[in-house]
Amino acid sequence: MKNTNHQLPLPPGNFGLPFLGETIAFLRDPDFVTKRQKKYGNVFKTNLFGLPTIMMLGADANRFIFSQENQNFVIKWIDSALVLLGSASLVTQTGTTHQKRRKLLSQAFQPRALASYLPSMVEISNLYLQRWEKMGQLTWYPEIRNYTFDVACKLLVGTDVNNDTHFAELFEEWCNGLLTLPIRLPGTKFSKALKAREKLLAKIEDIIRQRQQQPSSGQDVLGLLLNAKDEDGSNLSIEELKDQLLTLLFAGHETLTSALTSFCLLLAQNPEILAAAREEQEQIGCEGELTSETLQKMTYLDQVLKEVLRFIPPVGGGFRSVIQTCEFNGYSIPQGWSVMYQVVTTHQDQSIYKNPETFDPQRFSVDRAEDKSKPFSYVTFGGGVRECLGKEFAKLEMKIFAALLLRGYEWELVPGQNLDITMIPLAHPCDGLKVYFRPRVQLPNELETSRI
Numbered sequence: 544m545k546n547t548n549h550q551l552p553l554p555p556g557n558f559g560l561p562f563l564g565e566t567i568a569f570l571r572d573p574d575f576v577t578k579r580q581k582k583y584g585n586v587f588k589t590n591l592f593g594l595p596t597i598m599m600l601g602a603d604a605n606r607f608i609f610s611q612e613n614q615n616f617v618i619k620w621i622d623s624a625l626v627l628l629g630s631a632s633l634v635t636q637t638g639t640t641h642q643k644r645r646k647l648l649s650q651a652f653q654p655r656a657l658a659s660y661l662p663s664m665v666e667i668s669n670l671y672l673q674r675w676e677k678m679g680q681l682t683w684y685p686e687i688r689n690y691t692f693d694v695a696c697k698l699l700v701g702t703d704v705n706n707d708t709h710f711a712e713l714f715e716e717w718c719n720g721l722l723t724l725p726i727r728l729p730g731t732k733f734s735k736a737l738k739a740r741e742k743l744l745a746k747i748e749d750i751i752r753q754r755q756q757q758p759s760s761g762q763d764v765l766g767l768l769l770n771a772k773d774e775d776g777s778n779l780s781i782e783e784l785k786d787q788l789l790t791l792l793f794a795g796h797e798t799l800t801s802a803l804t805s806f807c808l809l810l811a812q813n814p815e816i817l818a819a820a821r822e823e824q825e826q827i828g829c830e831g832e833l834t835s836e837t838l839q840k841m842t843y844l845d846q847v848l849k850e851v852l853r854f855i856p857p858v859g860g861g862f863r864s865v866i867q868t869c870e871f872n873g874y875s876i877p878q879g880w881s882v883m884y885q886v887v888t889t890h891q892d893q894s895i896y897k898n899p900e901t902f903d904p905q906r907f908s909v910d911r912a913e914d915k916s917k918p919f920s921y922v923t924f925g926g927g928v929r930e931c932l933g934k935e936f937a938k939l940e941m942k943i944f945a946a947l948l949l950r951g952y953e954w955e956l957v958p959g960q961n962l963d964i965t966m967i968p969l970a971h972p973c974d975g976l977k978v979y980f981r982p983r984v985q986l987p988n989e990l991e992t993s994r995i
């Protein structure tokens with residue numbers, strides 16, 4: 544049957560400058576999408592990273608994109624990220640290869656595996672909290688990045704990187720190349736990132752080979768993946784394992800760094816919510832051990848964390864390539880173009896969230912459950928077959944960090960800093976969140992409550 548979608552009009556919008564399109568405005572202007580949404584509506588065209596792109600905003604658009612994966616759309620990475628992530632990474636794999644690999648990797652994120660990660664998460668969180676207590680004043684974003692990187696290294700590849708600043712530096716260099724033009728000239732961010740990738744892969748290979756000599760050591764993702772077999776009974780090759788681990792290390796800490804920094808910022812700005820979250824910890828018992836059971840009781844903290852991730856989603860959206868011309872809202876979505884779904888605008892939709900610009904964890908209470916009014920209204924972790932693989936790992940780490948912080952510490956924003964949120968590379972306050980940090984002084988009446 545003839546595809547009549549070609550005859551439909553293209554969405555409104557502007558392609559911007561030749562070659563560059565609107566890429567610079569997209570990267571620099573935090574209101575890029577909302578300005579165009581006001582002008583053109585929920586579907587508009589632009590040109591980003593050298594490709595004609597259609598922005599598709601809102602829950603209906605999310606549903607359309609996520610449910611058409613591999614039919615009308617396929618994952619799209621800009622050229623620099625594609626090369627730096629590697630062709631054997633889950634995030635660049637497509638179709639049945641992606642399906643099979645995802646099934647295999649998901650073994651490391653099952654509830655039993657997650658429960659075994661809990662003690663290390665608690666231990667590393669406590670180490671960092673004590674370190675920050677000694678510092679007294681700190682810029683939290685880079686510190687939280689060290690923390691999440693330590694947790695990722697320990698639980699993904701079984702390595703303690705506490706003293707290995709070189710590994711962390713290489714990682715940063717590699718990350719800096721992800722959103723750049725892929726120019727392989729000496730001194731460019733991309734060339735530096737490529738070199739860093741080679742060194743990181745060599746280091747990861749060393750770790751894998753050591754572990755192959757002593758396969759039973761350690762309860763971590765690498766241990767599980769070395770034993771995991773796909774449907775044909777084959778293990779992952781070393782080459783593939785290296786790309787997969789590099790991806791997990793990246794996905795597993797940059798996003799969490801953003802999420803935890805936002806938690807610290809939003810609770811400092813909303814003292815009544817901080818007090819309510821602390822009250823819940825008091826009732827559960829601040830001295831008690833953190834176990835899967837105690838964590839389950841923290842239902843208000845669940846709401847707070849969910850609201851943090853709605854209010855400042857770490858990932859702004861995702862790109863897909865159009866592999867077959869299709870129709871959305873009466874517009875043609877042409878083959879060969881890119882589309883992008885948007886997390887931030889979805890989470891600011893007034894028809895779903897009451898006063899979306901207000902930080903209000905109660906919107907996720909059982910009674911209100913605002914996100915349940917329409918499917919794909921809450922897309923912090925994406926959706927469909929490419930939904931975040933590490934979602935439960937992320938939620939667990941956030942909850943442990945938040946509970947320990949609430950129980951034992953106080954923090955206050957240093958005046959005069961820029962708290963505006965920049966989305967590059969992922970959402971975080973411009974000045975990195977400077978705070979005064981100290982152990983919590985419990986008031987006598989609080990001590991009484993915690994004893995009950």
Ligand code: HEM
Nearest residue numbers: 634794795798799802857858861924925929931932933937
């Ligand atoms: C708050 C923390 C996190 C957020 C907000 C987040 C967000 C996302 C989003 C939005 C996607 C989908 C991207 C798309 O549609 O193109 C995604 C995919 C993914 N995430 Fe996460 N993520 C988080 C933490 C983690 C962690 C801790 C890990 C691993 C340890 C992880 C591993 C992955 C992987 C492997 C994918 C690709 C899945 C696939 O393509 O099948 N993420 N994440």
